[in-house]
Amino acid sequence: MIPPANNRSALAKPIGISLLSLFLLASCASPGPPRPPSLHLPExxxxxxxxxxxxxxxxxxxxPAKTTDGLTITGTMTAQICRATPTTPIVSTVRHPEVxxxxxxxPAKAGPSEATDLLPPALANGPGELIEYRLELRNRNERSAGLSAPAFVAAGPAPPAxxxxxxxxxxxxxxLQWEPKDAADSIELTRLHAATLAKPAAGAKQPLQSAPKEPAEVHLRASKVNSADSLFRPDAGGTLDATAHRGETYGYTAERIRNVVIDGHSLQVRSAPSTSIKVIMRDTFPPKPPVGLETIVGSSASAPSIDLSWRPNTEQDLAGYLVYRRELGADGQVVGASVRLTATPIQEPGFSDTTIVAGHTYSYSVTAIDTLGNESRPSASAQEQVRLP
Known part of the structure; x- marks a missing residue:
């Protein structure tokens, strides 16, 4: 018997709801097996x-900033330093593969880290054997994911400081100079830039131009100051740092370096650093006088001039040139004082004097000036006479 239409509608509603519920249940993805709780082990x-x-x-x-399961590390960490030698090797067991x-x-926190280990006398002064270091990061529960890969240094006496x-x-x-040693050890100098220590005193000369930007730290290997130094003596007792800029302040330390090979590992043993010294590279050294000064009368009759040219200077701290003029009498003697024609240094090795008077004879000289205002001696003079039209 077919139920009436209104009864069919009433039956259809619960059936539709049931089908929808089944569809929603079927569409829910299975969450998979539950993940174990994190042990918060640092990488x-x-x-x-x-x-x-x-x-x-x-x-x-x-x-590291993450745990072995990719979580951000929270809480404190401790870096445990392990040291092993042939007589105290790293032990491997079934339960602990590397101990x-x-x-x-x-204490350790995410980012660049460092620590220092003072060697016992038996390693610092004993035979030249291999020392192996490992690092183990432990969380606040003293749990660890294991030891790092090894890093090696050499035991035995270090070079003298x-x-x-x-x-x-x-x-x-x-x-730079120091007390030399008859040894094959090389010398490395560490130079720190300390411009803030070289603030000019009141009334001191100020640079005419800004100096190039200095790196904060530079490492230099000492080379021979004198080419006659022995080829078999790397430590000649001195070297020249030609990269030090005038007007800057530097601090220097020096270390001796000995290269060794142990069990196939190429290693360096450095001395303790020397006492730090400071130098202020005060620029009291003027440029060289310009050379090759030549003069010629300008070609314009309506606007007389004398044109000057000279060879350019090559100093790195050169600020420019200053031009001076003197008037000469009929007997060739200087008349009056020298006059500076350039109020500020000019950059190019040339100048045109348009303030001359026809019928007069002039003598010119040029000086070079650096960025701190040190002025060279005058160049050789050059004379020129402006004839009457």
Whole structure:
């Protein structure tokens, strides 16, 4: 029996709701197996580096900002430093694949990090063997994802420290000298730029032009000051830093460097750094006088002039040139005082004097001036006579 139309409509509503519910249930994606809770283990350090300097080993690395499951690290971390040698190797067991005895612990936070390990006398003064360092990052629950890859340094005596280091500002640069040693160790100088320490005193000359931007730190390998120095003696007791700019202030330290090879590893052993010294490269050195000054009377009869030219100077701190004129009498003697024709330094090696008077004879000279106002001696003079029309 077919139910009436109104009954059919009433039956259709619950059936439609049931189908919709089934569709929604079927369309919900399965969440999959539940994920275990995070152990908040910091990622393993991947860029550990070690450098031997005197009896200390300086360690550098980047502390990760994420855990092994990709979460941002929260809370405190500790970097545990492990040191191993042939007599105290890293131990591997079934439960702990790599375990080494810690020699230090430092707080760690995400970003560039560093620590220092003072070697015991047995390693600092003993035989030249390989020292291996590993780093283990631990969370606040003292849990770790494991040890970093190794970084190596050499045991054994370090080169002697550089003594007697001193520096003098010269026209060619900063001349550094120290007490030489008869050894094959090379010398490395570290130069720090300290312009803020060289604020000019009241009344001091100000640069006419800005100096080039200086790097904060520069490393220089010492080269021989004198070409006659022995080829078999890298430590000649001095070197010239020709890259030091006048008007700047620098601090210098020096280290001896010894290259060694242990178990296939090429390593450097550095001495402890020398005492730091400072030099203010006061620019009291004028440029060289211009050369090749020539004069010629201008070609215009209505506007007489004398044109000057000379060879350009090559100093890096050159600000320009100043032109001077003297008038000569009929007997060739100077009449009156010298007159400066250029109020400010001119950049080009040439000048046109349009203030002359026909029938007079003039003598010209040119000086070069640097960015701090140091002026050279005058060039050789050149004379020119302007004939009457």
């Amino acid at each position: 393993i350090v991947s860029d550990l580096a070690a450098e031997r300097q005197g009896d200390e080993v300086r360690l550098h690395w980047t502390t 080494c005895t810690p020699v230090g612990r430092v 550089v003594t007697g280091l001193h520096v003098v500002a010269t026209e060619q640069g900063a001349l």
